[in-house]
Amino acid sequence: MPANPFNGFTDYGIGIGLRVPHYRHILAEHPVVDWFEIISENFMVDGGRPLEVLDQILEQYSVVQHGVAMYFGSADRLNREHLKRLKRLVKRTGTPWLSDHLCWGSVDGRYTHDLLPMPYTFAAAKVTAERIRQARDFLEVPICVENVSSYAEYHVSEMTEWEFLSEVVEQADCGILLDVNNIYVSAQNHGFDPYAYLDNIPHGRVGQIHIAGHSKFEKYILDTHDHPVLDPVWEMYAHVIKKTGPTATLLEWDDRIPSFEEVHREALKARRFLPSDNKGKRTS
């Protein structure tokens, strides 16, 4: 199952997010890494240092694009300028698939710059799926949507989050970027069984997996990406790998970022849960 239409029939291994504090090390030392995930919006610029760094990375590494501002779940029309910039970047990186979040974040052209949870209704699923289809048709690259962590649920919801995710990806015929940490965080915040989530999604559509750390507060958990991956999240990762097969996996570490080696070492812990013949495998 690792190579499927939703990740461009690739078999990527374990990657890490490309982050500014690591640029110097990566460009000077050329460490062996299966692949890097970039935040698309950081490189949807017209010129300068960001694109210079990206081109240097692309000379040696495979890169997958991950977006934070497409807002598939917003009721606004898709922004053509955004899509055009994104498509230019897709051509530059040759990303075999791209991902963004199953959320909303803008309305009437005003942006919250947040990944806000959707109202889980059939109408919202239909709108979201339609926008994913439109984006994919324009960008001409497979799309995976990522489940977000959340701290609120709405009265209007008509189904569970995993039912909503399944509804959207089936209607849009797109892939899933399954963020295991986000499921754990949301499960703790809302009191659902994270394994019910993992067991009740279309596993054949999982094109990529995210893992990350989080922070515990008195009454809730925040998805802060500033810690190593916690044991319950690794256990969920092991569970989902049994369902999906070895799948492109990426560690996110966005705040209090330690050395490149430490981040990479943390990511490679995922190998413990992969079948032995997949531990070093990567084709594209």
Place this chain on the structure above:
Amino acid sequence: MSSVRSQAELKEFQRQMAGLLFQPLNTAWKTRKKTPGGDDIAAMAASLIKPNDRLSSFERLQIYNRCYWFRVLDSLYDDFPGLLALLGNRKFLKLVTAYLIRHPSESFTLRNLGSRLENFLLAEPEYAGERQQAALDMVRFEWAQIVAFDGPARKPVSAREIQGQHPESLRFGLQPYLTLLALDHAVDHYLLAVKSDETAGLRSAASNTSEKTPIQKSTRRPAAPKKERVYLAVHRYENALFYKRLEPEAFVLLTALKTGLTLESACNKALKLAKPTRKNSAAFQLKLAEWFADWSSLGWLTPYTSDKPKKTKTIL
């Protein structure tokens, strides 16, 4: 709101949620009890958000309300460290909060968040207190650096392209990432004294949460910038950010070229300002040659084009 059963209802739902998220925090960085119009925020939150066994609807809203403000404020703190140092934290926070209430982000990227700050400050100068003019100079200077960092570049003009052309008809463009500034304060020297972290410039986080209040950042506060007329070119060279002081005549010449004047007309403007005597005329000619050699080596001069802005379109 009782249902989301259509795209129109989804939009209305999102409008209501965004209206709550954009509500400014109180001085303790918490969600306010009432909107400026007197509406009860807890009641509004309860109509949209479910409570759970640990958090009320209001408390769940507060998580997002705080994250929104921390994120956008953080972005402006990062982009305008000189303005922060100039105004001090209290005034800066008041200014950028008012700015964000008036001008919420209209771009997919936080990079553009401060694009309207200059105009806001021009319209509402009282937010800068006694340092209005210095604050305006600093905002212009810091925004120019954002443009220089990742603005578009054109291919510099080649000698072959201008060979045989006459100064009376020859026009140049300037690199779009180059900003020319005529300021009344030495904000360049001031910012050098403030800045210590040069790694800023890219936002790389994919996490949507932040629990750090912007005031946790510390910034050096040197003495006020010296009042003096300063002409600056803010640009990049080999993708590193630079700012360069210009002589007044050089500034006039470049500005004239940027507005589309011919080389001859632009040089005449500079010449008029320099008022060279017969004695130092040769020296001015030499200076002109040096400037053009310098600007060419920096790649500032591009083939002339008349730009017309494009409109953003939506699809569906």
